[in-house]
């Protein structure tokens with residue numbers, strides 16, 4: 349795919365230089381760009397987004413849950429960035445008037461095995477606190493205490509953990525706020541309808557330091573939509589620091605410049621949501637999660653979430669996708685766009701799952717809603733893997749596998765990228781230090 353892109357798009361010398369170029373205006377790219385405009389007020393920060401507006405891919409196809417940070421290993425980036433991101437997000441939502449609500453969440457146990465799982469989660473929360481990573485308050489409730497709060501919950505539920513720090517947020521309003529902040533900044537710019545199609549490394553003249561006018565960096569070729577389905581306008585820009593936040597497409601961006609031995613293959617797991625209207629949920633106030641199925645390392649189980657208008661939805665389930673591949677075995681770019689319809693066959697499975705904790709829901713109440721696709725570093729059946737936020741080459745920060753809890757973590761990821769730029773990236777010589785790489789984590793609990 350990388351070679352194909354290069355052969356299709358000839359090299360053109362850059363017409364301008366920017367300090368930071370972020371590929372992708374999902375919530376993570378926007379959060380990073382906003383942070384950089386504030387942290388480096390004298391440097392230019394551009395975001396290049398292929399769609400006509402922000403957040404048209406995974407950032408608008410998720411559960412919009414502000415996670416507490418409990419599911420991942422204590423020493424993982426997912427835990428530390430989720431907890432820090434959660435706190436930053438609540439603060440920002442309150443300060444900027446972004447719609448959100450701390451609903452709290454109940455993780456429900458149906459068996460003694462699941463009670464054990466929840467005890468493990470509680471111990472992990474203590475460990476996370478002892479290690480100084482952050483606070484994840486959790487409260488144990490008996491089955492009866494659960495039903496006092498949530499009378500619709502099944503009598504088969506024998507206990508639950510209440511996570512009071514869990515909530516919901518309007519991801520659209522969050523992204524709108526980030527966009528506004530970038531556009532209001534002195535040297536920040538957002539370019540929509542423009543696709544990054546080719547990247548080449550250029551070495552600066554010897555003797556110079558980064559930021560003093562030498563031309564070290566990445567020549568990024570872009571193609572801008574002409575709005576009529578035609579070829580559009582080609583441009584080239586020199587980016588001193590390139591930040592890849594291209595989500596489901598991040599491996600195609602990275603593989604253009606990584607050495608062959610470091611190339612990345614993402615895997616894709618589809619999650620379908622069903623909206624629900626009907627009996628069996630009339631008094632629900634908390635988000636309701638089953639215990640994750642230990643045989644599935646891909647998701648947290650079909651759970652109940654609500655939006656800020658109190659509309660209930662169930663999902664996402666987990667359905668691994670098998671991408672068509674090219675002659676080199678790489679997945680065809682954007683194949684997942686063919687999978688954005690809810691698979692009707694999954695409806696009965698979802699109902700079966702939901703009835704384990706809400707027995708009175710009725711089949712007719714479930715309607716296909718929307719689909720989100722998880723960009724996963726590990727393949728089906730392999731152990732779950734941490735976020736990968738690395739700078740494998742000078743002046744190149746690469747974010748891959750930013751699946752859940754990426755929305756919650758976005759503002760903390762932005763802080764981390766700022767720190768990476770301050771500490772390492774600006775040196776621009778030699779191979780960049782890898783801050784965090786994908787590695788095996790223990791299971792969910």
Ligand SMILES: Cc1cc2nc3c(=O)[nH]c(=O)nc-3n(C[C@H](O)[C@H](O)[C@H](O)COP(=O)(O)OP(=O)(O)OC[C@H]3O[C@@H](n4cnc5c(N)ncnc54)[C@H](O)[C@@H]3O)c2cc1C
Pocket residue numbers: 371372373374375376377378396397398399402403404405406407408409410411412413414415542543544545593594595596597598601619664719720721722723750751752753754755756757
């Ligand atoms: C089913 C599901 C449920 C989830 N639920 C939650 C949740 O409840 N809470 C939570 O915290 N997280 C959740 N997440 C995770 C969260 O949604 C993601 O981590 C987050 O949205 C990732 O944002 P992003 O900016 O990295 O990627 P994206 O939103 O995918 O943005 C990437 C952007 O890059 C652009 N792009 C790609 N290629 C190019 C190119 N060549 N040139 C220019 N632009 C390009 C794309 O158009 C896109 O806009 C969920 C994810 C899924 C799939």
